[in-house]
Amino acid sequence: MAPPLVTHTGGCHCGAVRFQVRAPARLTAWDCNCTVCAMKRNTHFVVPAEAFTLLSGEAQLTEYRWGTGVARHRFCASCGVQAFYHPRSNPDGVAVTIHCIDAGTVEAVTVCSFDGLNWEAAFAASGIAAHSVAPAPAAAQISEEAAAS
Numbered sequence: 001m002a003p004p005l006v007t008h009t010g011g012c013h014c015g016a017v018r019f020q021v022r023a024p025a026r027l028t029a030w031d032c033n034c035t036v037c038a039m040k041r042n043t044h045f046v047v048p049a050e051a052f053t054l055l056s057g058e059a060q061l062t063e064y065r066w067g068t069g070v071a072r073h074r075f076c077a078s079c080g081v082q083a084f085y086h087p088r089s090n091p092d093g094v095a096v097t098i099h100c101i102d103a104g105t106v107e108a109v110t111v112c113s114f115d116g117l118n119w120e121a122a123f124a125a126s127g128i129a130a131h132s133v134a135p136a137p138a139a140a141q142i143s144e145e146a147a148a149s
């Protein structure tokens with residue numbers, strides 16, 4: 001059964017970019033070693049797009065793309081902080097920087113290594129693509145009922 005979700009809030013350093021995100025209190029985050037994530041120390045958790053709400057700062061966001069151009073690295077033009085982005089692994093989802101979440105709602109973070117320097121193999125082995133897929137409540141309910149009978 002999927003863990004219950006809580007509402008985390010967070011944003012960039014200057015406060016222009018603010019968001020809320022529905023995710024478990026115990027997060028699984030990814031520490032990627034690709035050239036750009038390594039420079040930014042980008043450790044992030046991935047959620048379906050519908051779990052993420054940008055509250056403010058859309059006009060402050062600047063976008064950086066490189067390599068395949070799929071990942072949309074969006075950062076605050078005032079303070080330079082990337083509080084979230086749209087990763088190559090989950091272009092349909094949002095990756096949220098764990099260090100940009102406000103204190104008080106995160107109970108634990110399990111950090112997994114993502115070998116972004118060998119991206120294709122890491123992507124296939126990690127199961128990260130599933131992190132931006134919303135669980136299907138109807139299907140889960142059916143399987144629980146089936147298990148109970």
Ligand SMILES: [Zn+2]
Binds near residue numbers: 012014
């Ligand atoms: Zn900022």
